Amino acid sequence: xxxxxxxxxxxxxxxxxxxxxxxxxxxxxxxxxxxxxxxxxxxxxxxxxxxxxxxxxxxxxxxxxxxxxxxxxxxxxxxxxxxxxxxxxxxxxxxxxxxxxxxxxxxxxxxxxxxxxxxxxxxxxxxxxxxxxxxxxxxxxxxxxxxxxxxxxx
Numbered sequence: 001x002x003x004x005x006x007x008x009x010x011x012x013x014x015x016x017x018x019x020x021x022x023x024x025x026x027x028x029x030x031x032x033x034x035x036x037x038x039x040x041x042x043x044x045x046x047x048x049x050x051x052x053x054x055x056x057x058x059x060x061x062x063x064x065x066x067x068x069x070x071x072x073x074x075x076x077x078x079x080x081x082x083x084x085x086x087x088x089x090x091x092x093x094x095x096x097x098x099x100x101x102x103x104x105x106x107x108x109x110x111x112x113x114x115x116x117x118x119x120x121x122x123x124x125x126x127x128x129x130x131x132x133x134x135x136x137x138x139x140x141x142x143x144x145x146x147x148x149x150x151x152x153x154x
Contacts, residue, residue: 031056063100
């Protein structure tokens with residue numbers, strides 16, 4: 001399917017790559033179909049910022065990333081009732097993302113650990129939820145990523 005996007009222009013998205021969120025994103029209940037967009041040449045690295053592009057509104061794309069890239073012990077407790085519609089979740093088919101905020105000062109770059117997006121990669125069903133744990137909405141990650149990059153010698 002061809003998708004018109006504000007950020008990427010017109011792109012081709014395979015039908016089997018569409019992620020369905022029955023209740024939409026928090027604050028955007030009418031946006032239910034998304035595609036995860038990333039630089040295919042670089043691959044989907046844990047520290048990469050990707051885009052969760054709405055297929056319902058070409059002007060909306062959420063920057064997202066893997067929370068394990070910045071908080072290796074991230075293990076939110078979730079209400080089983082909320083994730084039940086996703087089907088059987090296993091370590092192999094569960095993919096968790098968090099939204100990213102990049103303000104004017106890059107040092108204030110943060111992720112929302114309080115409201116992760118849980119995706120069942122087998123059936124492409126997803127839900128964004130608010131976790132019961134005491135995770136912050138704005139977890140600053142600039143220094144964490146900078147330290148990881150230096151350690152890796154990049």
